[in-house]
Amino acid sequence: MPTIPRDASFDGSVSLLREGYDFIRNRCERLGSDVFRVRLLMQDTICMTGEDAARLFYDDRRLQRAHAAPRMLQKTLFGQGGVQGLDGAAHRQRKGLFLALLDEQGVAEMVRLGNAEWSAAIDDWQNRERIVLLQEVQLLLTRAACRWAAVPLAPDEAQQRCEQLAAMIDGAGGVAARHWQARRARKAAEDWAAGLIQQVRDGTLNVAADQPLAVVARHAKLNGRPMELKIAAVELLNLLRPIVAVSRFVVYAAEELLTHPQWRKRLQESDALLEPFAQEVRRLYAFFPFVAARVKQDFEWNGYRFTQGTRVLLDLYGTNRDPRSWHEPQRFDPERFALWNGSAFNFITQGGGDPASGHRCPGERLAIELLKASLCMLTRHMEYAVPAQDLRIDPSRMPAQPESQLVISDVRRVAQ
Template identity: 65%
Template sequence: MTDIPRDEHLESSLALLGEGYPFIRDRCQRLHSNLFQTRLLMQNTICLSGQEAARLFYDERYLQRDKAMPRMLKKTLIGEGGVQGLDGEAHRQRKRMFMQLLDSAAVDEVVRLTEQGWCRAIDEWQARSDIELMSEVQSIFTDSVCRWAGVPLPSAELPERRDQLVAMIDGAGGIGARHWAARKARREAEIWLQQLIKQARSGELQAAPTTALMVVAHHRNLDGSRLDSRVAAVELLNLLRPTVAVSYFIIYGALELLAHPQWRERLRSDDAMLEPFAQEVRRLHAFFPFTAARVREGFEWQGYHFPAGTRVMLDLWGTNREASRWSEPDAFQPERFVDWQDNAFSFVTQGGGDPAEGHRCPGERLAIELLKVALRTLTREMEYAVPAQDLRIDLTRMPAKPQSGLLISDVKRLAG
């Protein structure tokens, strides 16, 4: 049996924060290995990268999610008691609820509502000077997903709820003030939705039985019991928050349009290239760089021993750039997705494997379609200027984004 290569640091948490997204890939390349072990948050951790590593990571025979996520992520991004932390039949039963809620009809409805939101926004932006595109898109998505979910959201309340959802996302990988702002936002958002769940159950709040609010409120556990109202709020947030998080992909896509103006021209008339462009944006710009699990029972893989209980981290960002799977992996080349055959383990921006059975995000198709709507809007429905600003993406910031949120100006609606 071979010893797993080890990182030279005694404790690598500060190095991870200082290096960000490339942390695992760079070490794998330096060690000439698709895995290594290190200490993170005072725990021995095995880090993996690449397609075969992803195939192992999403195999529930070997790895589980229970007690895997750092507490800071539970307190900010994902909440406690939600589907991400479940395993086995409990996970599959909860996941079926999400798969049913996010079916093709739901995707179409959210897309329709979002297209309306973009249309209204362009009218408003024409009368304004500088617009922070990221914040504006987050408003559109917050409004659209709440309308779809049956969550009442008066227009005066929209900025507050948007900011809560955004803070949970933005602070998930932060420390200090960002982290504490995210924890506060989660507490407030859970209280808001927990109250709506209680009102839905009592009949005080009326909504169609097929809306996300009502489905989550009345969902039953395997034992037939209702979800705890706080856990139900967590799961409702697991529908709202990821939809608003798609705003990051929109900004990444807008930045690629700036960097590759020939694609702006092409997308104006080439419907067939919208999805390849969107997929290449998602491949290069994984929202979060890593995800975590724990070893169920000790096992051997590729001649290495994985001890029971060890935390394992999969490199999402680096797996999407694995040189043996992707030609010129760091280059922006949407053409690579023309006639691409979906591979459940080489392209893992939103998880790997089968979304119905495993831990791949059930909202992946919605994210792709919302990005396509944005690309159509930015190239066909409006023209705009981009004032001078720092548009660099700092990969040590998780999730990464340009500091400015992408300022645009001189918005004009294009004649249809």
């Protein structure tokens, strides 16, 4: 039986921080293999890339999510006890909570509220000299998400909650100050969310039973008991935080409009092109480079031995840019989606497989629709200038973003 190729370093953690999104792909190319072993944070780890690897990774008979996510992600991005770390019946039951809230009606309502916040923001931006787009879209999506979830916000509270949600995202792959800021933000946000959940359960906060806040507060586990208060708070944030994270796709979309100005007119004239454009942005700009699981029980795959308990990382970023699946994968080309085969395993920005039964993100359709709506706002409802700035993207920064966070100016509403 062949052995899985091994990276020569004693521990690849420093190289991972230095190379970021390209870490797995660089070694796969160097070793001539879609799979290799490396020690990360002193743990033996198998790294994989490509469509076949994704099919394996999302086979719940072979890999599981329990105890897989690095502690730094649990303490910042995901929280502890949430749906991302569950498997089997417990995962399906908890996932059902999100699928029910993010159905077609839920998505449409969130998009409607997002559009209203966009419209109000455009009015405000017209009176300001300089708009940092990432920060402003984070804020408007925070407001919209809280309205959608029936989460009450005091008039001066939106900025505070926005900063907490954004810090959890921004610090998830950070070290030092950025990481600790994210941990503090999560602690504060969980305390806030837990307070809301408790008020709903006590009856001191009156929320309609079908509203997301109430649904989360009253959701029961497999044993029929309500979720622990801390876990319910984590799951409420798992509804709000990913909505705010769509702001990063919006900024990348605006940057591609700047790089490819011909697409502005095309999007103004064709609703049918909105989704291909949004999908191409998502393909090229995965939030994080990889996702983690652990081997559930010993098995063989392509002649290689996988041992129970071993951590496995799937290369999201590299799989989305795999030339075996995508022609000229580094090139921005929304029209490629006219020929895409719809595989659930070669376009995995938000996970692979079936969102209803597996670990693909249940909010993927919402992310797509929010991005499409944002593209409409950027191309049909406003005009703006883009002053000289540093738009370089550092691939070692996780999550990546344009250095300037994309500054716009001279905003003017376009009459409809």
